[in-house]
Amino acid sequence: MEFSSKAKKPKSFKDHELFSQLKIPPGVFFVIRCDGRSFKEVCSKVGFKKPFDKAFAELMVSSSKAVFEGGLNPLFTFIHSDEASFLFNGESTFKRRVEKLLSIVPSLMSSKASLGLHSIFNYNGPVSFDARVVLLDKAEIADYFAWRQMEAWRNHINSYAYYTLLSKGLTPREASLKLKGLKAPQLHELVFKEAGVNLATTPPWQRRGIALIWEEEVKEGFDPVKGAKVKALRLQLKEDWSPPIFASSEGRGYIERSMEARLRGVTRP
Numbered sequence: 001m002e003f004s005s006k007a008k009k010p011k012s013f014k015d016h017e018l019f020s021q022l023k024i025p026p027g028v029f030f031v032i033r034c035d036g037r038s039f040k041e042v043c044s045k046v047g048f049k050k051p052f053d054k055a056f057a058e059l060m061v062s063s064s065k066a067v068f069e070g071g072l073n074p075l076f077t078f079i080h081s082d083e084a085s086f087l088f089n090g091e092s093t094f095k096r097r098v099e100k101l102l103s104i105v106p107s108l109m110s111s112k113a114s115l116g117l118h119s120i121f122n123y124n125g126p127v128s129f130d131a132r133v134v135l136l137d138k139a140e141i142a143d144y145f146a147w148r149q150m151e152a153w154r155n156h157i158n159s160y161a162y163y164t165l166l167s168k169g170l171t172p173r174e175a176s177l178k179l180k181g182l183k184a185p186q187l188h189e190l191v192f193k194e195a196g197v198n199l200a201t202t203p204p205w206q207r208r209g210i211a212l213i214w215e216e217e218v219k220e221g222f223d224p225v226k227g228a229k230v231k232a233l234r235l236q237l238k239e240d241w242s243p244p245i246f247a248s249s250e251g252r253g254y255i256e257r258s259m260e261a262r263l264r265g266v267t268r269p
């Protein structure tokens, strides 16, 4: 369709875009947390092992890395189950616009996960992640990640117990009923007795989740102008499948080191 000079100029709907100026306040840290939509169904269709499948965890890691590949640079990232939390300090990330952050971050994850499921597992359906924004004071950052890591730990115990009961022939309803009200030590005992699995010795990523951290590495290079070998610090993104407990002082220092390395990397000339 062409617009002739006689045609009435269409009304602009710019001022209907009410939320486009919604921004995260300056100076505030924030997490964008993405969560897989209907992943239970997706995982069973693909045939991922229960309660944990390393191939699925690898898919979550590569999907989370897509956020970095898309040009964003979270300071610290934590992944467990079908969720990922990306920490930002708000510096020029889409000028802190909420609509942009909540659409682009989960899009990057969703498209990478869909591609991975298709190419590696021959699964053809599209998958999606939702996203939310969590505002944090600097002092609350480690507490936030300790909270998500506690969720990983709870999920680890409950899932092992649940799937142990299913493997013994209980229906999902019977299993849920049986587990209702059981405390962690009882769940540990149940899994050990019925499946011979010691929940204190499962792979660390199942208990503590996976972190993507920034590390500074000394790299030797050659400076052609000086004609000499030079040492330079380079920022590296590292996968850590055995992160410390974030509620400990070791864990706090660990998160801080990743944040600081990234922030130094941004400001270094």
Ligand SMILES: [Mg+2]
Residues within 6 Å of the ligand: 035, 036, 037, 038, 039, 082
């Ligand atoms: Mg989910």
